[in-house]
Amino acid sequence: MNISSLWKRFRSRKYRHAFVEAQLKRGVPTQIRTMRLKRCWTQKELAQKCDLEQGTISRIENPDYGQLSFETVLAVARGFDCAFIGRFVPFSQLRTLVEDSPERDDLVPTFEQEDAEITSYTEFSEEAVKGSIAVPVQSVVNIHPPRRPLLPSRRCGDLDQGKLAVV
Amino acid sequence: MSVWEFMDYVSASGQNRILDWYEAQELEAQVAFDQTVYALRRIRDWHGRWQIKPLTKTHAGLWQVRFKIGRAENEIKYRPVGIVTRDARVSPTGQFVLLLGCQKKLGQYSPPAAFDEALELKRDFEAGRGDLYEHF
Numbered sequence: 001m002n003i004s005s006l007w008k009r010f011r012s013r014k015y016r017h018a019f020v021e022a023q024l025k026r027g028v029p030t031q032i033r034t035m036r037l038k039r040c041w042t043q044k045e046l047a048q049k050c051d052l053e054q055g056t057i058s059r060i061e062n063p064d065y066g067q068l069s070f071e072t073v074l075a076v077a078r079g080f081d082c083a084f085i086g087r088f089v090p091f092s093q094l095r096t097l098v099e100d101s102p103e104r105d106d107l108v109p110t111f112e113q114e115d116a117e118i119t120s121y122t123e124f125s126e127e128a129v130k131g132s133i134a135v136p137v138q139s140v141v142n143i144h145p146p147r148r149p150l151l152p153s154r155r156c157g158d159l160d161q162g163k164l165a166v167v
Numbered sequence: 168m169s170v171w172e173f174m175d176y177v178s179a180s181g182q183n184r185i186l187d188w189y190e191a192q193e194l195e196a197q198v199a200f201d202q203t204v205y206a207l208r209r210i211r212d213w214h215g216r217w218q219i220k221p222l223t224k225t226h227a228g229l230w231q232v233r234f235k236i237g238r239a240e241n242e243i244k245y246r247p248v249g250i251v252t253r254d255a256r257v258s259p260t261g262q263f264v265l266l267l268g269c270q271k272k273l274g275q276y277s278p279p280a281a282f283d284e285a286l287e288l289k290r291d292f293e294a295g296r297g298d299l300y301e302h303f
Contacts, residue, residue: 004303005303006201006205006303009201014194015194015197015198018194018195018198019198019201019202022195022198022199022202023202026199026202026234027202030206030218033217034216037215063199063234063235064235064236064237064238064242098202098205099169099205100168101168101209102168102209103170103209103210103211106209
C-alpha cells in the first residue's frame with residue numbers, strides 16, 4: 001500500500017492539526033456555498049429556509065469567518081434538509097475523506113430527494129421480484145433502478161461564470 | 168477519487184517555482200492551498216467554481232487557483248497560477264500544471280509581474296522545455 005503524500009504530511013503534528021482546523025473552518029463554509037449554488041438559491045433564499053439573516057449566510061460562507069457555531073450549522077442543515085454530523089475520527093478517515101471521496105459527496109441531496117430515490121429503488125425491486133418487470137430471476141438481487149440525478153443539473157447564477165477551455 | 172492530476176512545472180534550469188513559493192508560505196497558507204487543490208482534484212467540471220478561474224485578455228490561457236486568508240487589512244489573496252493541459256470533462260482524468268505561486272495584498276501582487284512570468288513559463292512548457300513532477 002502506498003503511503004499518500006497527505007499521510008506523509010500528517011506526520012507533522014503541527015500540520016495535521018492545522019489541517020483539521022482548516023477542514024472544519026474552511027471546509028464547512030465552502031460546502032455551504034457549493035450546496036447553495038448547486039440548488040440555484042440566493043443567499044436570501046437560503047437564509048429564509050434556515051430562518052437566519054442574509055448577512056449571517058454571507059458570513060458563514062466566508063472560509064475566513066472562522067466563528068461558525070453548531071447552532072448556525074444546524075440551522076443550515078435544516079435549511080438544506082440534510083444531516084450534519086460532527087464527530088471525532090482517526091486521521092486515516094480524514095485522509096480517506098479528503099483523497100478518496102467522490103465529488104458527489106459534496107452535493108448533498110435533501111431528505112425528500114433521497115426518499116424518492118429509495119422509494120423508487122424499493123418499488124422497482126419489488127416489481128421485479130413479483131415478475132411484472134421482465135428480468136431474469138437470478139439477476140434480481142443485482143437490479144438497480146434507472147439513476148435519476150438527485151440535484152438539478154441546470155446551471156444558474158454564479159455557476160455560469162467562466163468556461164473551461166479544451167486544450 | 169481524483170479526476171484531475173496536479174503537476175508542478177520544473178523549468179529547464181531545474182527551478183520549481185510552485186514548490187519554492189509553497190515552502191515560503193506560513194503553515195496556514197500551505198494547508199489552505201493543499202485543501203483547495205485536494206478539493207479541485209475531485210471536481211470534474213470547474214465551471215463556476217470560485218476556487219479556480221481562468222484569466223482573460225492578455226493572460227488568457229492561464230488559470231488561477233484562489234483562496235484567501237485573513238480579514239480586512241490583513242487579508243491576503245493567494246493566486247497560484249497554472250494551465251489546463253488536459254480537460255477532465257472530455258478525458259477520464261484532467262491535468263493541471265502549476266506554474267508559479269503568487270499572492271495579492273492591498274491590491275499589490277507579489278511577485279508584481281506574476282502573470283507575465285507565468286505566460287513565459289507556459290510558452291517554455293509548450294515548447295517542450297522543462298519537466299513535470301507530480302504535485303502530490
